[in-house]
Amino acid sequence: MKHEKLFNEETSIPDIRHLLWERKTNFVNFGLTFMNLIHELLQSFSPISLQEMERVKLMNRVDTKFAFTLTELNTLLPSLSDFYHVLKVEETTTPHYESLYFDDERFSFFKDHHNSKGNRFKVRIRKYVESNLFFLEVKHKMKGRTDKKRIVTDQFNEVLPESDLAFVQKELQANKNLVPTMWNSFQRITLVSKTENERLTLDFNILFEKDGVKKSFNQLVIAELKQEDLNRNSVFYQLMKGQRIRPYRLSKYCLGSVEIYGEEKLKFNRFKKKLLYLKKINHDAI
Numbered sequence: 001m002k003h004e005k006l007f008n009e010e011t012s013i014p015d016i017r018h019l020l021w022e023r024k025t026n027f028v029n030f031g032l033t034f035m036n037l038i039h040e041l042l043q044s045f046s047p048i049s050l051q052e053m054e055r056v057k058l059m060n061r062v063d064t065k066f067a068f069t070l071t072e073l074n075t076l077l078p079s080l081s082d083f084y085h086v087l088k089v090e091e092t093t094t095p096h097y098e099s100l101y102f103d104d105e106r107f108s109f110f111k112d113h114h115n116s117k118g119n120r121f122k123v124r125i126r127k128y129v130e131s132n133l134f135f136l137e138v139k140h141k142m143k144g145r146t147d148k149k150r151i152v153t154d155q156f157n158e159v160l161p162e163s164d165l166a167f168v169q170k171e172l173q174a175n176k177n178l179v180p181t182m183w184n185s186f187q188r189i190t191l192v193s194k195t196e197n198e199r200l201t202l203d204f205n206i207l208f209e210k211d212g213v214k215k216s217f218n219q220l221v222i223a224e225l226k227q228e229d230l231n232r233n234s235v236f237y238q239l240m241k242g243q244r245i246r247p248y249r250l251s252k253y254c255l256g257s258v259e260i261y262g263e264e265k266l267k268f269n270r271f272k273k274k275l276l277y278l279k280k281i282n283h284d285a286i
Contacts, residue, residue, distance in 0.1 A: 034070050035094070038189075041077040042093045045086035048192050050131075053087060056192055056199050060147045062230045064247050066223040066240050067281055070204055073221045076239065083235045084191035084200065089130050096129035097203075098185045100156050101253050102178040107266060110257050114270055118143055122253055123168055123178060125156050136164050138171040182256050183209040193235070199226045200236050208256030215259035220282040222252065250274045 068076075089095045102123040103109045112120035122139040137150040151167050158180045160168065169175055189202040201224045206217040225236055232238075240246075250271060258268045258275055268275070 034074065037074050038077070038094060041074060041081075042086050042189065044078065044081040045084065045093075045191070047088040047093070048085035050087070050089060052085075053190075053192055053199075056197055058197070058199060058226045058228060059149070060145060061226045061228060062144060063146050064225040064227070064230065064237065065249060066225070066245050066247055067278055068221050068223070068243075068245055069281055070219055070221055072243075073202060073204065076243075079239060080191060080200075080236065083195070084193055087190035087192065089128070092130060094187045094189055095131075096185065096187055098127040098129060098156075099183070100125045100158070100180055101182045101184065101256075102160075103181045104176045104178060107181070107257070108176070110254060110266060113251065113254050114266075114268060116270070121172055122251065123172075124253075125153060127156065136160070136167060138168060140171065181210065182253070182260055184252055184256055185209075186252075191236075196231065196234065197228045198231070198234060200224070201226070203252070206252065208252075208259055210260045213260055215256065217255075217278070217282045220278060248274055248277065250278070 086093050087095075102125075109121055109123070118141075120141045122141075123137070124139075125134060125136050127134050134153045134155055135150040136153040137148060140147045140149070149167075149171050151164070153161075153164055157164065160178065165178075168178065184207065186203045186206045188204075191200040191202070193199070203222045203224070204218075204220070206220060206222065208215045223236070223240075225234060227234065232241075254268075254271060255275065255278065257266060258271055
């Protein structure tokens with residue numbers, strides 16, 4: 001296959017930089033900013049619309065996360081353009097997302113994740129900024145699979161309206177007194193496989209905020225490979241393997257909660273190693 005040579009275990013960053021040079025997409029000498037460079041690199045991808053992406057909604061799926069720097073993102077993108085489309089929304093390929101997360105006063109959702117509970121939830125309102133659409137979303141993690149249910153809502157309601165609350169309680173199969181715990185914003189590149197039932201999201205410019213406390217991970221990229229079933233032969237999975245970037249498990253909600261509330265509010269011993277790993281990536285890229 002076309003990608004076998006590029007994505008074998010011997011692949012290294014210098015090899016890919018050589019590929020960049022051959023494709024004349026090494027823009028370092030042009031003094032472009034990271035965002036300009038990202039947009040330039042994404043021009044080599046064929047675009048796909050939201051309507052066209054319906055075939056890979058993957059509301060029930062297996063997720064695999066990876067983390068690396070913005071610099072690495074710019075190095076890796078050219079290696080993906082032959083295999084993925086890029087989502088284009090309102091004329092942009094790097095749309096903005098804003099989220100308001102909910103938990104109960106005991107932080108039960110956070111604790112379930114921290115304690116590796118096999119059956120756990122996340123609740124949020126997400127705004128797709130360029131489209132000006134709001135969705136109330138419930139993510140259910142069970143036996144390694146993610147099942148996402150959502151309904152349209154009108155705005156960021158810190159107190160959920162009765163109809164929205166009824167939806168959440170139905171999905172949770174429990175009555176919880178939910179309160180807003182954290183705001184999150186980021187930009188996202190969404191890539192859609194040309195041949196597989198697979199999406200890849202690349203989140204960057206990540207910001208967490210609550211009550212004036214802000215925590216930024218502006219050099220970190222969180223990649224999430226979304227598949228119907230785990231396929232380690234995926235082009236992106238093999239690329240990560242070639243770069244010795246291993247999968248990790250820590251949601252943006254848990255990362256932000258630890259950063260915002262700290263040890264005074266939350267116990268996160270099991271997350272400390274992962275948190276140090278992500279902070280090191282973010283710091284080393286500066």
